[in-house]
Structure formats: C-alpha cells, structure tokens
Amino acid sequence: MPDEVLDCRGQRCPLPVIAAARRMPEVPVGTVVRVLADDPAAAVDIPAWCRMRGQEFVAAITGPDGPAYDIRRAH
Amino acid sequence: MSASPVYLDAATAAPMHPVARQALLAALDDGWADPGKLYTQARRARQLLDAAREAVAQTLGVRADELSFTPSGTTAAHGAVLGGLAGRRRVGSTLVHSAIEHSAVLHAAERHVAAGGDAHPVPVDRLGRLDLTAWSDAVRGPGVALAALITASHEVGTVQPVAEAAAACADAGVPLYVDAAQSVGRVPLPAGWSVLTASAHKWGGPPGVGLLAVRKGTRWESPWPADEREGGRTPGSVNLPAVVAAAASLRAAAADAAAEETRLAPLVDRIRARVAAEVPDVEVVGDPVLRLPHLVTFSCLYVDGEALLHALDRRGFAVSSGSSCTSSTLRPSHVLEAMGVLSHGNVRVSLHRETTEADVERFLAELPGIVAGLRAEAGVVGL
Numbered sequence: 454m455p456d457e458v459l460d461c462r463g464q465r466c467p468l469p470v471i472a473a474a475r476r477m478p479e480v481p482v483g484t485v486v487r488v489l490a491d492d493p494a495a496a497v498d499i500p501a502w503c504r505m506r507g508q509e510f511v512a513a514i515t516g517p518d519g520p521a522y523d524i525r526r527a528h
Numbered sequence: 529m530s531a532s533p534v535y536l537d538a539a540t541a542a543p544m545h546p547v548a549r550q551a552l553l554a555a556l557d558d559g560w561a562d563p564g565k566l567y568t569q570a571r572r573a574r575q576l577l578d579a580a581r582e583a584v585a586q587t588l589g590v591r592a593d594e595l596s597f598t599p600s601g602t603t604a605a606h607g608a609v610l611g612g613l614a615g616r617r618r619v620g621s622t623l624v625h626s627a628i629e630h631s632a633v634l635h636a637a638e639r640h641v642a643a644g645g646d647a648h649p650v651p652v653d654r655l656g657r658l659d660l661t662a663w664s665d666a667v668r669g670p671g672v673a674l675a676a677l678i679t680a681s682h683e684v685g686t687v688q689p690v691a692e693a694a695a696a697c698a699d700a701g702v703p704l705y706v707d708a709a710q711s712v713g714r715v716p717l718p719a720g721w722s723v724l725t726a727s728a729h730k731w732g733g734p735p736g737v738g739l740l741a742v743r744k745g746t747r748w749e750s751p752w753p754a755d756e757r758e759g760g761r762t763p764g765s766v767n768l769p770a771v772v773a774a775a776a777s778l779r780a781a782a783a784d785a786a787a788e789e790t791r792l793a794p795l796v797d798r799i800r801a802r803v804a805a806e807v808p809d810v811e812v813v814g815d816p817v818l819r820l821p822h823l824v825t826f827s828c829l830y831v832d833g834e835a836l837l838h839a840l841d842r843r844g845f846a847v848s849s850g851s852s853c854t855s856s857t858l859r860p861s862h863v864l865e866a867m868g869v870l871s872h873g874n875v876r877v878s879l880h881r882e883t884t885e886a887d888v889e890r891f892l893a894e895l896p897g898i899v900a901g902l903r904a905e906a907g908v909v910g911l
C-alpha cells in the first residue's frame with residue numbers, strides 16, 4: 454500500500470509529473486507515493502521521470518480511482 | 529514578428545524541390561488529359577505517365593509494372609496492408625507489425641481486426657529499434673499473412689533492421705511490407721521486401737502522391753472496388769501533373785541524396801549534442817548512430833509540448849511534436865510510448881535541402897532560452 458496519495462485526476466501532462474516532482478523531495482526516503490492520473494501520457498511520463506531522476510517506479514495499477522502510479526523515494 | 533522563418537518539419541512535408549515546381553507547371557499545360565483515352569491529348573498524357581513511372585521504378589529498383597501511383601502515402605499504406613492480407617487470407621489472418629508503424633498502417637490494422645483478423649505488434653527497445661527475436665518468433669507463428677515494418681521511424685529517426693527482419697520473414701514464408709516514406713529519396717533502400725510504399729511530399733515532391741510497389745509473385749489482392757488503372761492496385765484517375773512532379777523531384781533528390789546525407793547528418797549530430805548539453809533536463813531520443821540523416825527528436829522535462837511549439841513558432845521555427853497535447857486524440861505518440869521515453873515537451877526537428885547551418889545555429893541559440901522561459905512561467909525551475 455502507498456504511504457500517501459497524490460490526486461492528479463483531470464490534470465493534463467506534464468502537470469501530474471510536476472506534482473510528483475514537487476512532492477517526492479518532501480517525503481522521507483523509502484516513502485511510496487501513489488499518483489492518481491487519468492491523462493494517458495502519465496503512463497509513459499511518470500516511469501520516464503523516475504528513470505531520469507533515479508527514483509524507483511514501483512508499479513502502474515488500475516484501481517477504483519482509475520489509473521495510478523506508485524513511486525518510491527529512492528534517495 | 530521579426531524572426532525570419534526557419535522550416536524544420538521536412539518529415540511531415542519537405543519544401544517543394546524547384547524541379548518539382550517546374551515539372552508541375554509544365555505538366556499542368558501538357559498533362560491534364562486522361563491517359564486512358566484514344567486521342568492525341570491522351571497519348572501525350574500517357575507518355576508523361578509512362579515516363580514518370582519508368583523514372584520512379586528505376587530509382588526504387590523495381591519494374592515499372594510493379595509500381596502504382598496512389599493519392600497519398602496514407603492510401604498506399606492502407607492498400608499495402610489490406611491488399612497483402614487479402615492476398616493471403618487462405619494462409620491466415622494475422623498481421624505482424626512493429627509497435628512504431630505510422631498511424632496509416634496502424635489504422636489499416638485496426639480495420640483488419642474489426643473485420644475479425646488479428647494484429648500482433650512487436651516491441652522496440654528504448655532507442656526505438658525493433659526487437660528482432662520477438663519479430664522472428666511472431667512471423668513464425670501460425671496463420672501469419674503479412675508482416676509490416678517501417679524502414680526508419682518517422683518520429684525518432686531510428687533505422688530499423690530491415691534486412692534481418694526480411695530474412696526472418698523469408699524463412700517463415702511471410703511477405704514483408706516496408707513503409708519507406710522517410711527513406712525514399714534520402715537513403716538507400718533495404719532489400720528483401722515484397723511490398724513498399726512511399727510519399728512524394730517527404731522528398732520534395734508535391735503533396736497527394738504516394739507510391740505502392742508490389743513485387744512480381746507477391747500474393748497481393750486489391751482491397752478496393754475494381755478499377756483497371758494503375759495496374760488494378762489503386763482506384764481513380766491519377767493526379768498526373770503531381771505525379772510528373774513527384775517523379776522529376778525524386779530523380780533530383782536521389783541524385784543529391786548522398787551529398788545531402790553528408791551535409792545533414794553532422795547537423796543532426798550537432799543538434800543532438802548541443803541540445804543535450806545546453807538544455808537542462810532534456811532527453812534526446814532515438815538511436816544516435818543508426819538513424820536517418822535528417823531527423824532528431826527530444827523531450828524537455830516539465831514543459832508542455834503545445835506551449836513549446838507555439839513559443840518556437842513565435843520565433844519563426846516550424847517543428848512537430850509527439851506530445852499528447854499536440855494531437856487531436858490527446859494521446860501521446862505511440863512511438864514514444866513504445867520506446868518508454870518521455871513524451872511531454874517533445875519536439876521533432878527534420879531538415880531538408882534548404883536547411884542551412886545558420887538555421888540550425890539560430891535554432892540552437894534560441895532553444896535554451898525558450899525552454900527556460902516556459903519553465904519559469906510554469907514555476908518548475910529547480911524541480
């Protein structure tokens with residue numbers, strides 16, 4: 454389970470990625486943040502952001518709140 | 529707006545070659561009649577059409593009777609896919625294709641699937657290069673009627689391993705269709721294909737002319753209502769003046785292709801290196817070496833692709849983008865998606881025979897400031 458949820462539904466890319474980039478440095482290392490994002494570009498761009506920033510992309514899931522992406526703060 | 533225009537979207541449509549313009553104007557006077565009729569004007573039109581076909585066939589290395597002129601690269605691709613499937617429907621109904629085909633091929637595949645057929649996309653790696661193992665396994669599968677592979681990606685420029693893919697198809701007895709729209713008139717064509725398509729406005733010909741070449745012995749059957757013109761492969765009267773212009777400009781482009789490659793490839797190298805070095809948080813995508821000579825794509829983190837296109841346009845730069853906000857479907861480019869690379873803030877730059885070093889230098893000088901300005905406006909600096 455994620456430690457916290459960032460609701461970016463209704464936002465178009467790159468806004469969900471920006472929201473994640475703002476939040477991740479504020480949480481303790483090891484924290485898993487779930488980004489809810491229904492913009493189809495998020496499926497590509499959130500994993501790509503994790504790769505570029507050296508953060509851990511845990512998984513893409515589709516739950517009751519629609520598509521979601523779990524990121525663990527790695528450093 | 530004082531910025532002089534710099535057109536950098538040749539992969540969509542190259543500026544018309546002067547030879548195309550001349551040929552078009554001459555053919556408007558001389559080539560308006562129906563080449564199928566039995567009077568003097570028609571015979572003149574027939575001569576022009578035959579000469580155009582002969583010239584293009586020679587450049588492609590095919591026989592004239594293997595070549596048809598279509599109303600666009602898109603209709604050529606539709607015909608290639610649907611006709612290749614129809615010709616082998618007794619063998620099976622599976623289409624194998626790379627995940628990075630042009631939308632024309634993918635839309636034909638969707639039509640095939642909607643009619644009860646199967647489509648099997650084959651993945652690419654992070655550089656946009658076909659997974660050959662997956663491809664070989666896929667074409668060896670049961671009931672494969674046709675395989676489709678783009679010669680080089682129109683979005684990221686990565687050249688595909690067509691020779692190896694063709695060998696796998698030959699082993700499996702599956703005909704290979706190649707979409708050569710970004711290669712014809714620029715780089716030598718690969719061997720081993722049975723069906724090929726191209727599009728004249730990519731090489732400096734007029735818009736609205738496509739090529740469809742079907743090798744003798746290929747089991748291909750027209751998917752369109754019957755029409756005897758163009759070898760029965762594509763219906764309707766051809767736009768003869770445009771076809772004449774397409775043929776003349778292809779000959780000119782092919783003659784200059786090696787020199788243009790030598791001139792443009794280093795400019796693309798320069799863009800790749802300078803964008804990566806001078807724009808922070810940018811991902812330059814596609815294969816740095818096995819690539820088209822004239823095309824480069826990169827994505828700028830946290831930047832809205834549409835805003836970037838508009839900002840570049842205000843400074844006179846015409847480029848294209850694979851970002852979702854720039855597409856009518858609001859989906860990111862399926863090519864960037866298949867590669868797993870950043871899709872927002874995406875820019876495709878493609879050069880042509882009129883592109884100068886000074887154009888590229890001005891683009892490189894202005895881009896970092898434009899991106900920085902958009903990031904400052906969005907409040908994402910330092911993220």
Ligand SMILES: Cc1ncc(COP(=O)(O)O)c(C=O)c1O
Pocket residue numbers: 539540600601602603605630632678682707708709710727728729736737738
């Ligand atoms: C690879 C590729 N195939 C097909 C096409 C379609 O060609 P046209 O614009 O002539 O319909 C294009 C151009 O968009 C292309 O780049």
